[in-house]
Amino acid sequence: xxxxxxxxxxxxxxxxxxxxxxxxxxxxxxxxxxxxxxxxxxxxxxxxxxxxxxxxxxxxxxxxxxxxxxxxxxxxxxxxxxxxxxxxxxxxxxxxxxxxxxxxxxxxxxxxxxxxxxxx
Ligand SMILES: [Zn+2]
Numbered sequence: 001x002x003x004x005x006x007x008x009x010x011x012x013x014x015x016x017x018x019x020x021x022x023x024x025x026x027x028x029x030x031x032x033x034x035x036x037x038x039x040x041x042x043x044x045x046x047x048x049x050x051x052x053x054x055x056x057x058x059x060x061x062x063x064x065x066x067x068x069x070x071x072x073x074x075x076x077x078x079x080x081x082x083x084x085x086x087x088x089x090x091x092x093x094x095x096x097x098x099x100x101x102x103x104x105x106x107x108x109x110x111x112x113x114x115x116x117x118x119x120x
Contacts, residue, residue: 013027
């Protein structure tokens with residue numbers, strides 16, 4: 001179709017949907033590594049429609065991705081732009097806020113482990 005792959009495409013394997021009319025399913029490569037493709041492609045937690053925004057949303061929540069990728073790499077990947085949102089600045093704004101939240105959450109985690117360290 002000559003469509004540019006989105007920024008998160010490299011982390012997903014596309015499979016044909018059960019219904020011909022539906023969008024292709026994007027199955028998370030990290031989930032595939034853990035569960036194998038036949039299992040992951042029918043597990044609603046491991047696949048989404050092949051949309052950059054949905055793929056990013058999966059990676060934000062995916063614990064296997066979190067386990068297998070270093071913290072810095074994870075932040076870099078999740079900060080990648082979502083092409084569908086480039087046209088609408090309001091949506092882009094929302095994504096930026098989400099990124100900030102992720103980074104804040106991460107530093108919050110470091111802070112709390114630092115406090116735990118102090119207590120011990
Ligand atoms: Zn996953």
